[in-house]
Amino acid sequence: xxKDQEQxxxxxxxxxxxxxxxQAKISRILTSGGEASAWAGKEQLKYLQDCLNHHASSxxxxxxxAGINAQNIVGLVQHTGVREFHFSGSGVVPSRMLYRHPRVHxxxxxxxxxxxxxxxxxxxxxxxxxxxxxxxxxxxGRS
Numbered sequence: 001x002x003k004d005q006e007q008x009x010x011x012x013x014x015x016x017x018x019x020x021x022x023q024a025k026i027s028r029i030l031t032s033g034g035e036a037s038a039w040a041g042k043e044q045l046k047y048l049q050d051c052l053n054h055h056a057s058s059x060x061x062x063x064x065x066a067g068i069n070a071q072n073i074v075g076l077v078q079h080t081g082v083r084e085f086h087f088s089g090s091g092v093v094p095s096r097m098l099y100r101h102p103r104v105h106x107x108x109x110x111x112x113x114x115x116x117x118x119x120x121x122x123x124x125x126x127x128x129x130x131x132x133x134x135x136x137x138x139x140x141g142r143s
Contacts, residue, residue, distance in 0.1 A: 005034055009048055013058055030063045030086055037067030038076055038085075045080040053081070070126035077134060087127060091120030 002008040009029070016025040031048065033041020049062055064076060065086035073085060092115045106113055 005031070005044060005048060006051065009051055009060075012060060013055055016058070016060065025059070027059065028061045028063045028084070030065050032064065032066035035066075038064045039067055039072045041066075042076060042079050045076070045082055049081045068127065069123065070130040073127055073130050074134060077131070085131075087124075089119050089121070089123035089127060091118050091123060092116065093118055 033044035035041030064082045068087035
């Protein structure tokens with residue numbers, strides 16, 4: 001997390017420029033554009049991507065993340081120009097726990113202790129299919 005994303009981006013570009021070809025460089029920056037979700041941060045993502053596009057020698061890539069799904073990935077590509085995404089395809093399934101004590105909590109009282117977070121293969125497939133729809137010209141982004 002940084003206070004000024006533009007300044008941080010310029011610092012990374014300067015760091016990479018000072019590195020010799022045989023030295024490791026920073027290749028990706030994971031960001032939501034400074035917001036709770038990439039969709040909410042789409043204007044900043046676009047701005048950062050535009051900054052990178054103006055640094056032709058940069059091999060730095062933005063990796064947009066937070067709230068990426070089949071419903072917004074096409075719109076994010078079309079609006080921001082970002083081409084790499086980090087997403088979980090998260091879902092929830094009931095746990096296999098058999099005994100459930102109504103008065104004892106293993107975590108935070110009121111939290112659902114009888115569900116398990118998963119990566120939902122269908123959500124992953126749907127998100128990838130939405131992204132691939134851009135290749136065929138069928139992509140309809142959320143606006």
